[in-house]
Amino acid sequence: MRIAILDNGAGNLYNLVRYFERVYGVSPKITMEPRELVDTDLLVLPGVGNFAVLSSIIDRVREPIYRYIESGGPLLAICLGMQALFTESEEGGGRGLGVFDGRVVRIRSSGVRVPHIGWDPVKIVGGASSSALGMIDGRYFYYAHSYYVAPSDRSIVAGITRYGDIDIPAIIYRDNIVATQFHPERSGVSGRIFARAMAEIFDLGVAPSV
Amino acid sequence: MVVRVIPCLDVDEGKVVKGRRFRDLAVVGDPVELAVRYEAEGADEIVFLDISASWKGREILRDVVRSVAREISIPITVGGGIRSLADADHIFRSGADKVSINTYAVKNPGLITDISRKYGSQSTVVAIDAKKSGELYEVMIYGGREPTGLNAVEWARRAVDLGAGEILLTSIDADGTRAGYDLNLIGIIAGSVEVPIIASGGAGSPEDMYRAIAAGADAVLAASIFHYRRYTVYDVKRYLYSRSVAVRL
Numbered sequence: 001m002r003i004a005i006l007d008n009g010a011g012n013l014y015n016l017v018r019y020f021e022r023v024y025g026v027s028p029k030i031t032m033e034p035r036e037l038v039d040t041d042l043l044v045l046p047g048v049g050n051f052a053v054l055s056s057i058i059d060r061v062r063e064p065i066y067r068y069i070e071s072g073g074p075l076l077a078i079c080l081g082m083q084a085l086f087t088e089s090e091e092g093g094g095r096g097l098g099v100f101d102g103r104v105v106r107i108r109s110s111g112v113r114v115p116h117i118g119w120d121p122v123k124i125v126g127g128a129s130s131s132a133l134g135m136i137d138g139r140y141f142y143y144a145h146s147y148y149v150a151p152s153d154r155s156i157v158a159g160i161t162r163y164g165d166i167d168i169p170a171i172i173y174r175d176n177i178v179a180t181q182f183h184p185e186r187s188g189v190s191g192r193i194f195a196r197a198m199a200e201i202f203d204l205g206v207a208p209s210v
Numbered sequence: 211m212v213v214r215v216i217p218c219l220d221v222d223e224g225k226v227v228k229g230r231r232f233r234d235l236a237v238v239g240d241p242v243e244l245a246v247r248y249e250a251e252g253a254d255e256i257v258f259l260d261i262s263a264s265w266k267g268r269e270i271l272r273d274v275v276r277s278v279a280r281e282i283s284i285p286i287t288v289g290g291g292i293r294s295l296a297d298a299d300h301i302f303r304s305g306a307d308k309v310s311i312n313t314y315a316v317k318n319p320g321l322i323t324d325i326s327r328k329y330g331s332q333s334t335v336v337a338i339d340a341k342k343s344g345e346l347y348e349v350m351i352y353g354g355r356e357p358t359g360l361n362a363v364e365w366a367r368r369a370v371d372l373g374a375g376e377i378l379l380t381s382i383d384a385d386g387t388r389a390g391y392d393l394n395l396i397g398i399i400a401g402s403v404e405v406p407i408i409a410s411g412g413a414g415s416p417e418d419m420y421r422a423i424a425a426g427a428d429a430v431l432a433a434s435i436f437h438y439r440r441y442t443v444y445d446v447k448r449y450l451y452s453r454s455v456a457v458r459l
Contacts, residue, residue, distance in 0.1 A: 048330070049327065049329055049330050113428055115332040115405065118429070119214070119254055142284070144285075144330075146331065191283055
């Protein structure tokens with residue numbers, strides 16, 4: 001199995017690489033090469049810095065990513081990577097991929113801290129309950145973000161986490177795309193169970209141990 | 211909100227050490243072994259503070275961070291001696307999820323902005339060592355040795371304006387005493403900024419941690435009570451849960 005991680009240029013992808021080594025026994029390739037991004041069994045869109053930074057990186061590989069998604073290639077987008085699937089963010093600066101309609105908005109809720117940093121339980125919702133994602137229902141995952149996605153089509157929201165008085169979309173799942181606001185690679189055992197769900201959803205042909 | 215319990219490892223030349231009031235250091239263990247143990251006990255995060263005085267010590271720390279990151283899968287925060295964006299780059303490359311800056315944030319506040327622009331404010335922690343001075347708290351630097359004349363509340367607000375996404379707040383008066391956190395300090399800073407506050411300095415028991423949370427802390431950090439196995443992280447979380455504090459068990 002091949003895994004490609006979009007190179008965010010910040011050099012802070014060691015933990016993500018280590019995660020895939022641990023859960024799938026595969027060393028991912030960190031790359032900006034269009035051919036390598038498309039010719040893979042799993043493409044991972046990581047986060048870094050802010051929306052403007054990530055959108056400027058995406059600008060350089062926009063077409064290959066669209067091609068990959070249209071061809072049905074499995075895509076996992078994490079944290080800011082999830083936000084980049086939308087068109088624009090309140091954080092400002094640049095254009096996202098616009099795969100989903102909606103906005104990326106700042107957390108505004110009385111009595112809670114921003115950024116949202118820490119572990120919170122995910123609640124799997126809607127049709128996703130009967131998918132492999134059901135196995136992470138109620139488990140705690142690690143979050144570190146100030147913005148969250150507000151999709152126009154709520155049916156793509158597969159998991160939520162409550163923060164203050166907001167139901168933050170924690171997972172988006174549609175067709176060949178899974179996106180998480182949390183960091184599976186920093187979420188201990190929960191992250192390993194999530195990897196098992198991914199393997200099933202994307203039919204990756206690996207059975208990770210937990 | 212789910213409160214975090216965070217063991218802190220002070221690292222000197224690659225070994226975990228513990229001192230009292232920033233002095234009298236004694237070796238307590240190996241960083242990788244301790245980190246692995248704390249993850250298994252339910253730690254929500256681990257903080258490494260490099261207190262090495264030498265450049266060699268700093269280089270060793272990067273290796274330590276890499277070795278720990280290889281073994282654990284919970285967030286790692288690394289601080290101590292980070293003077294520049296290039297220093298932060300090295301630490302992130304080694305596997306840190308967040309960096310914590312202290313002395314050099316005071317000396318060059320633009321560093322906070324540089325790091326948060328590149329890595330995001332959620333990865334940028336500003337550590338404040340505060341010492342009671344009359345009715346106020348003064349920011350101390352260089353491991354608590356040098357006064358700055360800065361008011362801790364004003365500095366916390368400024369740091370957040372510049373891009374800090376979290377404040378690691380240590381009471382120098384309470385640190386190492388195991389007599390409890392400085393609750394007044396926690397309350398004042400927590401009420402002054404929007405970002406999460408990690409309370410540090412003085413933890414002697416799970417009840418001290420409960421009090422810090424009641425005073426406004428979002429996370430509680432401790433070193434010696436965990437290193438010397440007075441309590442496990444799990445003990446602390448069980449206790450907090452029994453007092454109706456939301457924790458990840």
